[in-house]
Amino acid sequence: MDRRSYLKALGASGAALTLAGCSSNGGGNGTTTGSTTSSQQQTQIVAGTAPGFPPFEMIQNGKLVGFDIDLLEAVVEQSDGYTLKTWEQYEFGSLIGALTANKVDVLAAGLSITEKRKESIAFTNPYWDANQAILVRKGSSWKPQSLSDLAGHKVGAQSGTTGESQIQGLIENGTLKEANYNAYSNYVLAVTDLENGNIDAVVLDKPVADTFVSSRDVVISTVVETGEQYAFGIRKNSPDLESGLNAGLQAVRDNGTYADLKTKWFASAETTTTTTTSSENSSN
Known part of the structure; x- marks a missing residue:
């Protein structure tokens, strides 16, 4: 059908x-x-x-x-x-x-x-109700538990998303260096870079993170409560x-x-x- x-x-x-x-x-x-x-x-x-x-x-x-x-x-x-x-x-x-x-x-x-x-x-x-999640590679010893834990690491998100907004906030308050942020046209590319070790974490919507966890070598390290609605x-x-x-x-x-x-x-x-x-x- x-x-x-x-x-x-x-x-x-x-x-x-x-x-x-x-x-x-x-x-x-x-x-x-x-x-x-x-x-x-x-x-x-x-x-x-x-x-x-x-x-x-x-x-x-x-x-x-x-x-x-x-x-x-x-x-x-x-x-x-x-x-x-x-x-x-x-x-x-x-x-x-x-x-x-x-x-x-x-x-x-x-x-x-x-x-x-x-x-x-x-x-x-x-x-739809959603929050943000931080994805890391499966088996990684680094498990960030908050956005501030991203300091000093390479992080990715999709351009124009609320995940990117969270990262931009970290850059603006000095927690994250702008050089450590990679923007992507879509999250498939970001997660691929994460799996390949080119970045250390991806910030993205929780329901989308769930889907990647079910099919890729990544895990959710923590969920950031943002109370978003689609x-x-x-x-x-x-x-x-x-x-x-x-x-x-x-x-x-x-x-x-x-x-x-x-x-x-x-x-x-x-x-x-x-x-x-x-x-x-x-x-x-």
Whole structure:
């Protein structure tokens, strides 16, 4: 069964939600975002994401897949008045610019709600809670227990992320030398460098760290409580789209689709990570 058939099957029991469509102008790569299909009276929207953030968004066997991909598609299907036209892929640091330039209409990329980002864009209701984690190589004798323990070590993060913000804070207060920070276009590259010994630690979102622990030679040394929340990003002053996506989010929670997708993308990673980190912590 393909992903769209899977999502339709999961959402079949959800009640239809009536929404008024809205339209916006502008497009990228030959597409027009916010275009309306007159025969069905539905607004087509273009979604933007940044692969390399598993299991939220990644390329697998040449296809764009992940929790965020499935979730947004399910949300839009439950939001009468909207259809998803296509996905556009960017580096994470370019996503907000693509949104404000009307190249895409919605961002689904494990995007944390921050005050700085709220200066440029708006957010839907949150759909995920997250903290930051510090990854180190499996078998390493160095086990940092706080961000300040990163002093004197080479550290990596993905450009534009809240993980990078944590590291930039260390640089600004003098805890970490700027020369010891490596920025990456995605976390897959950062973790590869960690495994190869080119850096000593990676700071990244806990659920993504869980996924790497389940498949790579790395472990979570500690979790930094940051209380972040992920949401879909949209342009400011888009009340109809915001209402539509929020209604769709509630619908997929109510009909069980959200829980099914969480199990699909996170159950195996969480089980492996819990076992691994418990073993590591008990040895310290």
